[in-house]
Amino acid sequence: FLLVCGAAAAETPPPIKVLIVDGFSNHDWARTTALIRGVLEPTKRFRVDVATCPAKPTAPAFATFRPRLADYEVVLLNCNSLGSGGQWPAELREDFVKFVRDGGGVFVFHSANNSFAGWAEYDRIIGLGWRGKDTGTALTVGPSGEIRRIPPGEGAGTSHGPRTDRVVHRLGDHPIHAGLPRDWMAPMIEVYTYARGPAEDLTVLSWAEDPATQTGWPTEWTVSYGKGRVYNSVFGHVWRGETDPPGMRCAGFQTILVRALQWLANRPADFPVPPDFPNDSQAVLRPLQEAP
Numbered sequence: 001f002l003l004v005c006g007a008a009a010a011e012t013p014p015p016i017k018v019l020i021v022d023g024f025s026n027h028d029w030a031r032t033t034a035l036i037r038g039v040l041e042p043t044k045r046f047r048v049d050v051a052t053c054p055a056k057p058t059a060p061a062f063a064t065f066r067p068r069l070a071d072y073e074v075v076l077l078n079c080n081s082l083g084s085g086g087q088w089p090a091e092l093r094e095d096f097v098k099f100v101r102d103g104g105g106v107f108v109f110h111s112a113n114n115s116f117a118g119w120a121e122y123d124r125i126i127g128l129g130w131r132g133k134d135t136g137t138a139l140t141v142g143p144s145g146e147i148r149r150i151p152p153g154e155g156a157g158t159s160h161g162p163r164t165d166r167v168v169h170r171l172g173d174h175p176i177h178a179g180l181p182r183d184w185m186a187p188m189i190e191v192y193t194y195a196r197g198p199a200e201d202l203t204v205l206s207w208a209e210d211p212a213t214q215t216g217w218p219t220e221w222t223v224s225y226g227k228g229r230v231y232n233s234v235f236g237h238v239w240r241g242e243t244d245p246p247g248m249r250c251a252g253f254q255t256i257l258v259r260a261l262q263w264l265a266n267r268p269a270d271f272p273v274p275p276d277f278p279n280d281s282q283a284v285l286r287p288l289q290e291a292p
Helices: 002-010 031-041 092-102 110-114 120-126 251-264
Strands: 014-021 046-052 075-078 105-108 138-143 148-150 162-171 183-189 201-212 213-227 228-233
Touching: 002 046, 002 105, 014 120, 014 251, 046 120, 075 251, 092 110, 092 183, 092 228, 105 201, 138 213, 148 201, 162 213, 183 251, 228 251
Parallel strands: 014 046, 014 075, 075 105, 105 228
Antiparallel strands: 138 148, 162 183, 162 201, 201 213, 213 228
């Protein structure tokens, strides 16, 4: 009896330790954090903590803001310094680079890839972000999945058109996407045109067509940095005053959020494909779940 109980207990993996780092953004970062927790915590697969950075270096607590990243398997970035003046203390920047290089996982949540322009190591970690025309390489995706690299100075800086429902096309067979449809409808997403960066050790996982340029652009990608894993996507938009954000209600993105965090933590991405996962003709919106 004791041996059977011990074997059963061994089959239940411990929860994945996730730290959400937020504190500043042109998006509604506080509500975004609550909605992320509302998706993750009911699965019972995660232990989620939150560290909120003071937005301004003049704030009394800014200089001492240094959460222990090494205590976690994955850091989820929900902060965007673009236009806000927010940054991180130098010590935390050093800790973050070491965390990823030594094998930590990083989930770059939506506009966090806009953040920290001018920080070269951050650009290498995220692969592509919201950057100027001359800052780095951009990638396009052809209808057969071929990737074209656009050099710095060619084309334009990063932007996006109006949010719209778009079909997301999978590339390859990444573990995060195992068992998912090859094509599915994402509600009201921003297709980033000319996201730019070093684009080194980067794998494009999916793409969507931007209506204005009629060109395919990456919607999800991963980066290998040292021993670490990074996942970056355009999904999960929550604007200030947006009472019912479809990007967070999306059954497709909620599923991928869980699976990506599993993969980032070097765990099997085995969260089940739900019956309501969207097909290629209609998005699926779930009721909002928001952690207190």
